[in-house]
Amino acid sequence: MDAAALPTDESLMLAWAGGELRAFDTLYARHRSRLYSFLLRQLRDAALADEMFQDVWQRVIAARAGWQPEAAFTTWLFRIAHNRLNDHWRAARHRPPAPGDAEERVARMSDTHTPESQLSEFEQRRQLQLAMEQLPDEQREVLQLRLEQELSLEEIAQITGVGRETVKSRLRYAMDKLRAGVSE
Numbered sequence: 001m002d003a004a005a006l007p008t009d010e011s012l013m014l015a016w017a018g019g020e021l022r023a024f025d026t027l028y029a030r031h032r033s034r035l036y037s038f039l040l041r042q043l044r045d046a047a048l049a050d051e052m053f054q055d056v057w058q059r060v061i062a063a064r065a066g067w068q069p070e071a072a073f074t075t076w077l078f079r080i081a082h083n084r085l086n087d088h089w090r091a092a093r094h095r096p097p098a099p100g101d102a103e104e105r106v107a108r109m110s111d112t113h114t115p116e117s118q119l120s121e122f123e124q125r126r127q128l129q130l131a132m133e134q135l136p137d138e139q140r141e142v143l144q145l146r147l148e149q150e151l152s153l154e155e156i157a158q159i160t161g162v163g164r165e166t167v168k169s170r171l172r173y174a175m176d177k178l179r180a181g182v183s184e
Helices: 007-018 021-043 047-064 073-091 101-110 115-135 139-149 153-160 163-183
Strands: none
Touching: 007 021, 007 047, 021 047, 021 073, 021 139, 021 163, 047 073, 073 139, 073 153, 115 139, 115 163, 139 153, 139 163, 153 163
């Protein structure tokens, strides 16, 4: 099917606000895995990510009647998620540590490479994960929005509520810290 023939997120949201229930199903199907993945990577706790995922969609549902396409739907959706994450961190006053069995989980991952390459790749992934965990929250968030969600700098700026140049700066600092952390 031609991508141009598919309805836009914005038109789906307006249709849903007008009472077309299938439009919501389509929006949800398009964005559920990206949103959940983003929340899980930020929270590092599946149960908490599930809870926040539901909360974000409940806020989307609650806001449907008054929604206006002032920004892309994706930007608006991730802005809600960003705000909920900020609320959570303010309430928790800490970032949770990596799961205690994180290294075991990675070690159990099947790999068809030789033991030497597997160890080397494991060590590289471990160094990258450790380096990402050391990033300040703001830098880690913009990095994940850019690399994992493939959002533009402008969309990230709208989501995080900072200027485009601030987003660029956070990305640059995050990448510099990751390079330094991985090369150590």
